[in-house]
Amino acid sequence: MEIRIQGVSKYYFSEGKTIKALDGVDLTIPANRIFTLLGPSGCGKTTLLRCIVGLEAPDTGEISIGDDVVWSKGKNISIAPEKRGLGMVFQTYAIWPHMNVFDNVAYPLQIRKLPRHVIRERVEKTLRFVRLEGFEKRPATKLSGGQQQRVALARALVAEPKVILFDEPLSNLDAKLREETRKELKTFLGKLKITAVYVTHDRVEALALSDTIAVMRAGEIVEVGSPQKIYFDADHEFVADFIGRANLIKATVRTQEAEHTVVDSGIGTIACQRRDFPIGSEVTLCLRPEFIRLARGEGAGGKNVVNGRVDSLVFVGEAYETEIRAGNELLLAKFDPDANLNEGDPVSFTLDPAHCLLVSI
C-alpha cells in the first residue's frame, strides 16, 4: 500500500525552546517496495516512522496509508496505532520476556481472535519463513541477538500486514551478524508483496537494502531517489557527503559543454557530469575516493588528468588509502593494494567526468 505524508510537522518543547523534529514533510512512499529513511541521529527519521505507525501524533498535516486517512489535523482524524493494522520491528526488538517464541509471534493473531488451529498454522508458517522452526517453546529471552531479531520480524509479519516498519532493526547486532541479517532481511522482503519503511543512520545498510532512499536532515527530506542516484548523482552536498566518503572541493563553473560542465578548481580545470549551473556560479565538486584512478606513465595527457604527490599512505588490507596533495587540495584516494607507491612519490591520476559530481553548496 502506498503511504502519503503531506505537510507533517512535529514540535517538541524543551527548556522553553521549540525543537522542530519534523518540519513540513511531504513524502510519498510507493507500494510494495523497500523505502529507507536515512539520516544522522536527531534528523527526525524515527519520529516520522512513529508518526506513520501512530505512536506519535504530528502537530500538522495528514498521513494516509492506502485509501485510509490515519491522521489528519484538518479533518480531525486520529486512528490509534492498534487500529492501523501495521507490522513493526523495534530497535530493541521489544520481544516480550515473559512469553516464549510461539506466544510472541502468535500475539497479533490472538488479539484478532483467530481460531487456535489457524494461529498454530500461521505461526508455524511464519517461523519457517524466518528459519526459526523448532524454536516455538524456547523462552524468547534465551535466544541470540540475531534470532531475537527474526522473532521480531516474524511477529511483525504473522498478521500479513500490507505495511511493515523497521526502526534501526540491525543497530544492536555486531558487525558480522549485521551484514548477514541484512542480506537475510533483503531476501525475506523480496519474497513478500509488502511495503517496507526502514529507518537507519547506516549508509551501507540503506544502499544495500533499499529500492528508494530518502535522506533527511533537521526534520526535512533533503533528497529522494534510488541508491545509485543518491550515491552517484546526489543533488546536494549534504547528501553526497553523508552517503559515502567524498572529497569535496570548491569550484567555479567555467563553461557548459554539450555533455560536460567544466569547472575551475584547486586541482585544475575539470570536466564534470553535466549539471545546469549558470556560468561563474560557485559549486562543490564531489569526488569519491574509489573513482580516483592512477594514470600509468608519467604525466599522461588528455582530459581530467591531475598531477600530485603522495602525502601519506595507509595500508588497510583490500586497498591503500592514500592522501594526495594536488594543487592546494588534499585528496583521499583508494588505490589497489598492489600499486607500488611510496610516500613522496609523484603521481598522476585521471577522473572520469561521469564520476565528477557537481552539487550545490
Place this chain on the structure above:
Amino acid sequence: MDQSRSKLTYSLVIIVGFLTVCPVVMLTLGSFSEGLTAFGSFTLDKYIDAYTNPALFEVIVNTVIFVLGSSTLATVLALFLAYLNTRTDIPFKFLFRILSIIPMMIPHLLFSVSWALLLNPSNGMMNIVLKNALFLESAPFNIYSLWGMILVEGLLDLPIAYLIIAPAMASFDVALEESSRVFGAGTWRTLFRVTLPVLRPAILAAFILGVVRSLASFAVPSVIGMPGRVYVLATHLYEMIALGFATDYGKAAAVGMSVLATSVTLIFVYRALTAESEKYVTISGRGYRPTMVELKGARIPLFIVVALLSFIMIVLPVAVLFYTSLVPYTMVPSARAFSLMSWKHWIDVLHDPLSLLSLKNSLFLGVVGATLGVALSIFVAYVIVKVKTRASGVLESLSYLSFSFPGIVIGVGFMWFFVQTPLYATIWALLIGYIATYLPYGIRPLASAFIQVHAHLEESSLVCGASPLTTMRRIIVPLLIPGIVSAWILMATMFVRELTLSVVLSRPGTEVLAVQILRFADDGLWGKLSALGIIMIFISITLVILATLIGAKFRAVESGE
C-alpha cells in the same frame, strides 16, 4: 493521554503529600500547642520544658554513643564480610547471601529479646552457663547496658550495611590496586591509600544509613536499654507518651522535631552519597575478573568466624525463642529442662484473647495494608519512572521523604492528626500510618520493575493490534508481577512485625503482635512471648511463600496460553 497522566500525577502528589507531609506538619504544630485536647493554642512551653529537662543531656550522650557505636560495628563487620566474599577464596560463599537476607525476616524485637534471654544479668542462659563453668561470683555479662545495645543494634544493621558495601566492592576495579602495588606501595598502604578511599562513598552511605536506623530503633532501646535504665531519645520519647501519669504529646513533639530534623538531614546526605558512589563504580567491562586473595592458613579460621556469625544472626535467636516457648520458666538446657518441656505457653497464648486480637489485627494490617500499599506504590512508581514532569519529580522526593522518618516520632505526628479525626484508636489509623511510613519499600521494587518495562514492549503490543487495556493485561502487568510480589512481601512482613509506629498509635482494641510481645517482655512472660514470637515469624514466612506462589501462578497462566 497526556492530560489524564498529569491528572494522575497531581492526585498522587496530593495523596502521597498528605501521607508524608501531614504527620510532619502536625508534629510541628503539635510541638507548639498546649496539648492534644488544646490543639492550635500557641505556646513555646513545650520546647522550654523539653529542652531544659536535666535528664535530656544524658539521654543525648547515650543516643550519640549508641548510634555511632552500633553503626560503626555494623559497617566494620559489613566491610569485613564483603571483602571476604568478593575478594578472597573463602569457602561456602552462599553463606554470605543467606547472611545478608535471612536476618531481615527475624523481627528486631525478637532478636533483641533472644539476646536478653541469653545475656541478662539475673538469669541469662549464657551467663548462667559461664558462671557455673568458671565458678564466678556473678554473671560475667550484662546485656542491659550501652555496650549490649550497641552489640545487638550493630548486628541488626549488619545486613543492610552489607547490601550497600558488597556491590560496591564487587564492582571495584582491581587495576586501581594493582597499579598502586606496581608503584611500590605495600598491601596495607594500598588498602588505606587506594581501596578504602575509592570505596568511601559506599562505606559512608552504609554508616549513615546505620545511624538513621539506630536513631529510629525502638526494639533494642526498649528491650535491652530500658531494663538497665539506659535511655536514648526513642525511649525518652516513649516514656513521655506511654509511661507515667501525665503523658505529654506536646513535649514529645518538641523533642521529636530535632530527631526528625537530624534524620531528614542524614537521609539527604545519604542520597547524595549513593549518587556519588554510583559515579565511583568502576566496572571495566571487558575481561574483568577480580584477583582473589588466597587466604591460605587463615581460610578455615576466617570461615569459622563467618559461620559463627551466621549462627548468631539466624539460628541462635530462633532456637532460643523456640526453646523458651517450651520450658516452664527460664532455665539452662539440661535433661531436666527437656523433661519439663510442654506446649503450655503455646496453648496459653492461643487462648489469650488479647494475643488473638493482636494476631488478627496484625494479619489484617499485613494483608490489607500491603495490598493497598502496593496498589498505591504501583501508580506512584509508574509516574516516577514513566512520566517525566516537574510534578513527578516532586512526587519522587515526597515519596522518599518517609524513608527518613523515625517511626516513633512520626507516630507522635500522626497521633496529633488522628486525635482530630474519627480515625483515632481505630485499626485504620495504624493502616494509614504504616502505609505512609513504609511507602518507599513498596515503591522501590516497583520502580525498578517499571524501568525494566521498556516503552517498546508496550508500543509493539499496540502496533500488533492490542488495545491499551489488553496491553496492560497481557504485557505490562505480567512483566510487573515479580516487582509487585517483592513489594508486597516487603510491605506485608514489615507490617506484621511493625513496632515503633504501633507503640504510639495502638490503643486498647487495636493491639498488634509487636505491641503485645513488648507487653509480655515488660511483664517478664518470656514463655508466652516466645510462643507468640515464633507465631509471628511463622506468619511472615507463610506470607512470603503465599505471595511467591501466587506470583508464580500468574506467570504460569500467561505462558500457558
